[in-house]
Amino acid sequence: MKYLPLVWAAFRRHTTESLLTFLVLTIAFTLFSSMVALKASYDQAIHATRMDRLLITDRFFTGLSIARRDEITRIPGVQGAAALQWVYGFHQEPSKRVGILMLDQASTAALPELRLTAEHWKQMAMKPTGVFFSRTQAAEWNVKAGDSFVVQSRIPREDGANAWPFEVLGIVDDPSPAVDWAPNIYGNYEYLDAVRTRSQRGTVRFMVAIDDPDKAESICQKIDTSYANSAAPTYCVPLQLDAQSILDAVISMREMSFAIAGAGLFMILFLCANSIAESVRERIPEFAVLKTIGFGDRDVGVLVFLEAALPCIAGAVLGTVIAASLSTYTARLSEDSELPLPPVSISIWIVALALGAALLIGAASAALPLRRLKTINLASALAGR
Amino acid sequence: MLRHVFTVFAIGLSTLAQRRGTSLVIVAGVACVVAVLVSMLSVVVGQTRMYLSGGGDERAIILPKDQDGEFGSGLSVDAIATILNAPGIAKSPDGKPLADAEWIFSLTPPPGFAVRDFLQIRGIGAAGAALRKDFRIESGRMFRSGAQELLIGAGAARRFRVKDGDRILMPGGFWPIVGTFSNGGDRSEGEFFADIDTLRSANQQSGFGSVIVKLASPQAFDEMQRWLTANPALAVDSYRVPDYQLRTNGRRLQFFTRASYAIGLIMALGALFGATKIMYAAVRARTREIGTLRALGFGSTPVTISVLLEATLLALIGAALGVLIAWLLFDGREVYSSGVFRLSVSAPLAALGLAWGAGIALLGGLFPAIRAGRTPAATALREV
Numbered sequence: 001m002k003y004l005p006l007v008w009a010a011f012r013r014h015t016t017e018s019l020l021t022f023l024v025l026t027i028a029f030t031l032f033s034s035m036v037a038l039k040a041s042y043d044q045a046i047h048a049t050r051m052d053r054l055l056i057t058d059r060f061f062t063g064l065s066i067a068r069r070d071e072i073t074r075i076p077g078v079q080g081a082a083a084l085q086w087v088y089g090f091h092q093e094p095s096k097r098v099g100i101l102m103l104d105q106a107s108t109a110a111l112p113e114l115r116l117t118a119e120h121w122k123q124m125a126m127k128p129t130g131v132f133f134s135r136t137q138a139a140e141w142n143v144k145a146g147d148s149f150v151v152q153s154r155i156p157r158e159d160g161a162n163a164w165p166f167e168v169l170g171i172v173d174d175p176s177p178a179v180d181w182a183p184n185i186y187g188n189y190e191y192l193d194a195v196r197t198r199s200q201r202g203t204v205r206f207m208v209a210i211d212d213p214d215k216a217e218s219i220c221q222k223i224d225t226s227y228a229n230s231a232a233p234t235y236c237v238p239l240q241l242d243a244q245s246i247l248d249a250v251i252s253m254r255e256m257s258f259a260i261a262g263a264g265l266f267m268i269l270f271l272c273a274n275s276i277a278e279s280v281r282e283r284i285p286e287f288a289v290l291k292t293i294g295f296g297d298r299d300v301g302v303l304v305f306l307e308a309a310l311p312c313i314a315g316a317v318l319g320t321v322i323a324a325s326l327s328t329y330t331a332r333l334s335e336d337s338e339l340p341l342p343p344v345s346i347s348i349w350i351v352a353l354a355l356g357a358a359l360l361i362g363a364a365s366a367a368l369p370l371r372r373l374k375t376i377n378l379a380s381a382l383a384g385r
Numbered sequence: 386m387l388r389h390v391f392t393v394f395a396i397g398l399s400t401l402a403q404r405r406g407t408s409l410v411i412v413a414g415v416a417c418v419v420a421v422l423v424s425m426l427s428v429v430v431g432q433t434r435m436y437l438s439g440g441g442d443e444r445a446i447i448l449p450k451d452q453d454g455e456f457g458s459g460l461s462v463d464a465i466a467t468i469l470n471a472p473g474i475a476k477s478p479d480g481k482p483l484a485d486a487e488w489i490f491s492l493t494p495p496p497g498f499a500v501r502d503f504l505q506i507r508g509i510g511a512a513g514a515a516l517r518k519d520f521r522i523e524s525g526r527m528f529r530s531g532a533q534e535l536l537i538g539a540g541a542a543r544r545f546r547v548k549d550g551d552r553i554l555m556p557g558g559f560w561p562i563v564g565t566f567s568n569g570g571d572r573s574e575g576e577f578f579a580d581i582d583t584l585r586s587a588n589q590q591s592g593f594g595s596v597i598v599k600l601a602s603p604q605a606f607d608e609m610q611r612w613l614t615a616n617p618a619l620a621v622d623s624y625r626v627p628d629y630q631l632r633t634n635g636r637r638l639q640f641f642t643r644a645s646y647a648i649g650l651i652m653a654l655g656a657l658f659g660a661t662k663i664m665y666a667a668v669r670a671r672t673r674e675i676g677t678l679r680a681l682g683f684g685s686t687p688v689t690i691s692v693l694l695e696a697t698l699l700a701l702i703g704a705a706l707g708v709l710i711a712w713l714l715f716d717g718r719e720v721y722s723s724g725v726f727r728l729s730v731s732a733p734l735a736a737l738g739l740a741w742g743a744g745i746a747l748l749g750g751l752f753p754a755i756r757a758g759r760t761p762a763a764t765a766l767r768e769v
Binding site: 014020021023024027031059060061062224225228233235237244248249250251253256259260263266267268270271274275277278333335336 | 424492
């Protein structure tokens, strides 16, 4: 605490220049925290996807027979297999894209994260065109029980129409843990199968639940191998690896974010080191006085370190606060991602990282001037030589 | 006047060595900004080059109406026959239109592949190779018509680490890769080619995804487009190939360009304030020198300009360093993002980097330069 007035006095020595330095530090840390947060958001998106859920599609887009469900369920390690299809298209206008996950009751049993109950299924059996919206989806589409919901889809219907009329039966809880591989609007597979073209009937994809995420790849391999010579070979992928490969397939801000954060820090390292070196050089006689009146090397060391580190820490704190308030804009930098990303947010971990970086830069900047101060000749320094 | 500017500038430069540390701050700061900006934009430049290469301006593509890309099979055999009658399509010596109806099939990552990404398999017909003027077989041979064989693009071969002789699980069994092709660095080098009829029958497809035609002349496009649009039997869209490439991929490119400039601007702002700080310190350190010059009769304008020149010189050194870093790290590096292409630190991009650096220096040095110019000789000399 006793050093603070001295640090403040040093700051006020050239106020404009000190303020400019502080401004640069703040900008650099705004960039640093934003970029680290952006990277974290990408990583979180991958991490949130599950390794214990395997998506099985047909390797050549021929469609997999729903009859394979029983075979897949019997594979050791498999807890259950859900047979699914998607009705993709748009609602009202082409820009409002929507998908409906079509499944049956047995499939719900395999995926306990979906909050569909026997009661819901009873309603869907009574009304084949009925769909349930998750809370989030209901809010997004602004629907309530009893509303009709028409999807324009290219999925071929036997009657040749493009419109798929659905009716909202009700709202169900959001899936837990969250499901991002499917739109959380659920419809009855039986209905889809009854109206689509005859050649497509009975073809599905599977979402398989397994008991051990570590066995995901070996189970996938087993499934693919066993169907390799069938008329419709499979392509099995754990959801997490699928998400990873989607992100890997294109250059995105994800690869660049750390490099940019690093470049930002590198930029301020020189500025900080130079500022503190110059400040110490100008005040050699002052430090000589301090030493003369009894300040030890350690005291002077703390003083110089604080002088270097405090603006960095203040810049890191302010920069991170600004980064937090700009996070909606930062999130836009990830708009090229084909994966739904969680919002960019500044976690405690990022604050700690920024503070750690600030301390490191402070220490690195103070190191050289301190070496110089240790070796000053008190007599000539006091004489101003 | 000009002589005065140079004299003051030269005196400033002679003392630069004493201000090594401070000068280095500007050089390093600007280098960081420019290196980041130029590196990010090298993606955009490289990708755009991929879309526009391969002699695309002589070609046009015809797609089913309102379809985003070549995937799908919305063009029937009848529609293709009608399209080939359109005017403006170049003819081969035997009088046949130079056009190729093609179909693309996106193959799930084959088992055992090191890279888990979909393969784009393009079925091309008899005219497919002739239409692509830079098309060359680099090794092996062309696939035989009617045989289940694959030709691999040079970029795809490097990316998926497969070569001639390897076999890939396709509909109907394993298809061997019989050759590798290059195509002037255009997007198709990231694809596989196969015989269109063999590929369609193996996939039980009856339609086509697109028709690629060679234009009789670049101006012939408008005539062809008018004819196609006016024909009531057809529901198609037509584009020049480069326009089509930029249309389907432009959004990502625009996004990346915007993101690069946004980050470049934020960093530039940091470097700008840093430069202002450094130049203020430099002017302060040179108060005596500047006072003396003023007392000797040098005007305030030469002093102001010389300070700006100094800042610009330092920033340009930094910018050149930044361009060099970006060039060393990224130029020519092959990446995969909607195709296979090489990052490119082109001359215009390097110029942009230098201009960016100079801009930072001019804006950042302005206030310190004005202060230097206003330094009254008497006050400055009093510091002696």
